[in-house]
Amino acid sequence: MNRHEAVYTLIVLPSGGSMKSLRFVTLLTMILFCLSISAGIALSAEKSSVKGKISGYDLEAKTVTITADDGKEMTFSIESDKALQKLDDRLFKGDEVKIRYTEKDGKKLIRDTNDLRGTKPGC
Structure with missing residues (x-):
């Protein structure tokens, strides 16, 4: 063999x-x-995006609320600690932002630092 x-x-x-x-x-x-x-x-979840102005945020609850360009209020949960820090340090109520988010169990989730961006340079 x-x-x-x-x-x-x-x-x-x-x-x-x-x-x-x-x-x-x-x-x-x-x-x-x-x-x-x-x-x-x-x-895998596709990301949606929306532009608007920050109408408020709660760092302890890890949420941000924006008024979209069409006038609709939207609340997002923030899963990224870095994005939360960015919201605390560089973004303020009234700032224009672009948010990319995914939806899971009826919640709109911000999962990454780059998903929460100010429209002004340096944000």
Whole structure:
């Protein structure tokens, strides 16, 4: 028995199949893997954005409320401590901001420092 026959025997003997079925199973596994990755990407939350003016914020509750350009008031929960610090240090009531957010369980979430931006330079 040469080396190739020994490897083939190790592959085929446990399942009793052929090399074609092994290729099929490998191909099927790769396809399922790619589909699962693309499904995960599709299920990840897409960010929405809104522009408006800060009408108030509560650092302890980790929320900020803005009046959007269309006049609608929106409240956001802030998950990023750095974004919260930015709100405390550089952004103030009346400042124009652009907020990127995701929605989860009916809440609008700010998850990253870059999701809360002032429209003026340096904010």
